[in-house]
Amino acid sequence: MLVYALVAGLLFGLYFSLVGIGLNLVFGVMRIVNLAHGDFLMLGAFIAVGVSALAGFDPLFAVPLAFVVFVLVGLVLYYLLVPRLQGSVDPEMLSIILFFGLSQVIEALTTIAFGTSERSIDSGELGKILAGLRVHVFGGDADGPVELLGQSFPTSWVISAAVSVVAILLVYVYLYRTRLGTLTRAVMSRREEAFATGINVDRVSAVAFGIGLGLAAIAGVFAPFMFGSVTPAFGEDATVTSFAIVVLGSLGNPLGTALGGVVYGISYMVVQTYLSSWADLLPYVLLILILLLRPSGLLGRRVRVA
Amino acid sequence: MPSALRHLLFIVAPLLAVFAILPSVYENHLMLFNFVVFLILAQGVNVIYGFTGYLPFGYVGFFGGGAYGFAVMVMHLHASAPVAVVVAGLAGVALGLLLSPLLRLSGAYFAIANLAAALAVLHFVANPALETITRGPYGVSLTATFNPNAAYAAALVVLALTMGAVVFLKNSRFGLALQSVREDPVSAAMAGVSVVRMRVIAWLASALIAGLAGGVYAWYVSVFFPDNVFSGTFSIFAIVFALFGGVATIVGPIVGVLLLYGVYNLIGFTTPQYFQLIYGLLIMGLVLFLPAGLVSLATRRGWHVP
Amino acid sequence: MSPKSAPILEASGVVKRFGGFHALDGLNFHVAPGEILGLVGPNGSGKTTAINVISGLYAPDGGRVSFRGQSVGGMASHRLVHLGINRTFQVPKPFLSLTVRQNIEVALAYGRAASAPPAMASLLDAFHLSEVADRPARDLNNVQQKTLDLVRALSTGPQLLLLDELAAGLNPTELDWIAGRIKALAQAGMAIVVVEHLMGFIEQITDRVIVMNAGKEIFEGTLAVAVTVPQVVEVFLGGEHAA
Numbered sequence: 001m002l003v004y005a006l007v008a009g010l011l012f013g014l015y016f017s018l019v020g021i022g023l024n025l026v027f028g029v030m031r032i033v034n035l036a037h038g039d040f041l042m043l044g045a046f047i048a049v050g051v052s053a054l055a056g057f058d059p060l061f062a063v064p065l066a067f068v069v070f071v072l073v074g075l076v077l078y079y080l081l082v083p084r085l086q087g088s089v090d091p092e093m094l095s096i097i098l099f100f101g102l103s104q105v106i107e108a109l110t111t112i113a114f115g116t117s118e119r120s121i122d123s124g125e126l127g128k129i130l131a132g133l134r135v136h137v138f139g140g141d142a143d144g145p146v147e148l149l150g151q152s153f154p155t156s157w158v159i160s161a162a163v164s165v166v167a168i169l170l171v172y173v174y175l176y177r178t179r180l181g182t183l184t185r186a187v188m189s190r191r192e193e194a195f196a197t198g199i200n201v202d203r204v205s206a207v208a209f210g211i212g213l214g215l216a217a218i219a220g221v222f223a224p225f226m227f228g229s230v231t232p233a234f235g236e237d238a239t240v241t242s243f244a245i246v247v248l249g250s251l252g253n254p255l256g257t258a259l260g261g262v263v264y265g266i267s268y269m270v271v272q273t274y275l276s277s278w279a280d281l282l283p284y285v286l287l288i289l290i291l292l293l294r295p296s297g298l299l300g301r302r303v304r305v306a
Numbered sequence: 307m308p309s310a311l312r313h314l315l316f317i318v319a320p321l322l323a324v325f326a327i328l329p330s331v332y333e334n335h336l337m338l339f340n341f342v343v344f345l346i347l348a349q350g351v352n353v354i355y356g357f358t359g360y361l362p363f364g365y366v367g368f369f370g371g372g373a374y375g376f377a378v379m380v381m382h383l384h385a386s387a388p389v390a391v392v393v394a395g396l397a398g399v400a401l402g403l404l405l406s407p408l409l410r411l412s413g414a415y416f417a418i419a420n421l422a423a424a425l426a427v428l429h430f431v432a433n434p435a436l437e438t439i440t441r442g443p444y445g446v447s448l449t450a451t452f453n454p455n456a457a458y459a460a461a462l463v464v465l466a467l468t469m470g471a472v473v474f475l476k477n478s479r480f481g482l483a484l485q486s487v488r489e490d491p492v493s494a495a496m497a498g499v500s501v502v503r504m505r506v507i508a509w510l511a512s513a514l515i516a517g518l519a520g521g522v523y524a525w526y527v528s529v530f531f532p533d534n535v536f537s538g539t540f541s542i543f544a545i546v547f548a549l550f551g552g553v554a555t556i557v558g559p560i561v562g563v564l565l566l567y568g569v570y571n572l573i574g575f576t577t578p579q580y581f582q583l584i585y586g587l588l589i590m591g592l593v594l595f596l597p598a599g600l601v602s603l604a605t606r607r608g609w610h611v612p
Numbered sequence: 613m614s615p616k617s618a619p620i621l622e623a624s625g626v627v628k629r630f631g632g633f634h635a636l637d638g639l640n641f642h643v644a645p646g647e648i649l650g651l652v653g654p655n656g657s658g659k660t661t662a663i664n665v666i667s668g669l670y671a672p673d674g675g676r677v678s679f680r681g682q683s684v685g686g687m688a689s690h691r692l693v694h695l696g697i698n699r700t701f702q703v704p705k706p707f708l709s710l711t712v713r714q715n716i717e718v719a720l721a722y723g724r725a726a727s728a729p730p731a732m733a734s735l736l737d738a739f740h741l742s743e744v745a746d747r748p749a750r751d752l753n754n755v756q757q758k759t760l761d762l763v764r765a766l767s768t769g770p771q772l773l774l775l776d777e778l779a780a781g782l783n784p785t786e787l788d789w790i791a792g793r794i795k796a797l798a799q800a801g802m803a804i805v806v807v808e809h810l811m812g813f814i815e816q817i818t819d820r821v822i823v824m825n826a827g828k829e830i831f832e833g834t835l836a837v838a839v840t841v842p843q844v845v846e847v848f849l850g851g852e853h854a855a
Binding site: 027081090092094095102104105109111240278280283284287 | 408413546594
Binding site: 490494497501 | 667668669688689690693694698699701705706707708709710714715717718719721722723724761764765767768
């Protein structure tokens, strides 16, 4: 049972890392709390549903589609909202309210367009184009679960975790191996000085915002498999969970989120296994304890207290 | 005439009089009651956000805590409703004390931690393991104290107390000291103000207000579920109403509630998603174009707004 | 002026670390009632840190700070204010959305001045703030904001006043005016510590200076003597020269 909980926790944890990383990138670069983060996950999930149910393709195709669409959406939204917000007296605080408004708009539009019914995708659909490869590597049959350490896990969990790892590695490559990524890190660590040194902070921020939304949408593609189904109201819970993960890893340090996600996933699965009725409390209690005991998160350096 | 007396006579008294008379000429009492509750909550947000700058994103935690404080007193100790309302207020204060370490956090960190705290209280109260005490997720039914008219009157009393508190803050050196802490805690300390004590007092006062509001709400509705009284809508509406009118004033939150909750009642119930859309856009417009609220239209012209 | 009277503030061996960096590395100095002490030294030598420790913004990591014989190291700022210590900030920090009058009112109400503090009207008048008394502090120019910082400090009736670069950004007329004000306060018995880069200003108002380098004092005496000490001249080379 413990082995199952640990492996399932790791798979979920890797996925949770992807869920949170976009939120953290946005906060890290812009000091903006994107309270609509979960709604972009929800929209990603609807793209997956569309690709799978309407077009009949493998939902994996929704990954590049969702990413590209939401990077563009992010660029547009950035220039519409953020520069004006940054000019206000207290951008960090007002961003919470602004993006809450945005989340309401997204949720309302989605409800108007698609109704409130739950959407799900048959878990066999995910990765069907890879099925042959999978049988070759793991054995078993194409529709069955994946065997890991003597326990079986749904194929969709394994694929979600694998894509999450790839996405996080790409974020790492972007931040540490590209010029724009280096500038992004510069803005993250010293926003004021980045302005002074002539870095085009707006451009760097806009790209980071786009990537942040794109990553959320990718995570959303897998949401129907990890959470069973999604509705337009799914965004709110997803936002709070993302916060727990992000704060756990360290707010403002995107790669810390990878660690935060794994810690969160494993503790969630362990609590679920042994103390299931209290599992719902976990993200919130964990979030508060981390904020109070180690406000900089597990990997953070800077402590932010009043 | 001292300005505090003027504020009581020309703002608070007429407001209370109108809401005392309305039930006899307008039959939708539930709606009037909800107006009173939101007036109380918006002013409660005003106390903590307007005067100290802490954004209580989980303000509903105190409200729900108060409602359950009321329910537990009535169900298990067979207390009379007025006694149970007082206990509801104390439940809010107790919760406020428990959460007072959160005041060490600043900006978005506080808002997020407060949100998490409210959700933690919800999941705690709604836990099936506590069914014998709170009835868990199955909700409570308080037929013994059912008396909407008395509950409405009690709500007016709570509103009067809350308005009195805000008038005091607006007209006292204590309120001025609180605002100085909001503006710059370091300078406030250099003016001799005990920053920590000020924040805790304002925090507990706003917790007391929400706890009392939760108590009268429980009394009025008499049947409710955890999801009802811990609904994030209470926090969000209260914050948006207060901000929309303008915080750190007496009239701002009143104007915000009367206008926005009025609009909500005109279009909200029949087509909730269209209301959500309008509401979301309104919030975004507010933050981007009028971050200091409607009253700033007047203050910008140099007019004094109480 | 009575520079020979017993010190009101004594710092001995004060240490303040930030990570591995020793911002203060065993600083010693004292100041007496009625005395104006200058704290000079190159950037990063620990002058502002010294003020921050004495005014309770930072708790010292070692050494002793005593005020009127009482150990005050690590005490909360507002309690130090009540004991009679106050300060201004290099970048003025008024309560921006409150009016000038309200800014002062808070300090008058909460400062617990030992003796009756000056009245609001006379403060506004003496520091040329009457005209803007009912305007929000954010409308003030930098010099007015600095003055307001000073008035807030004075409203709490301090016996020890720490001035962090009050003179920077003032024009010559304003400099003369503020120097006169500071001297008058000292003559009334206040102990004053001035951190300043403008050596002319330091020369004009101080009785004595402490030259700091790398978190400790390397010279104590008058500025006129300081400029003849090779070690002092060396730490200032490339920086500001004595005027």
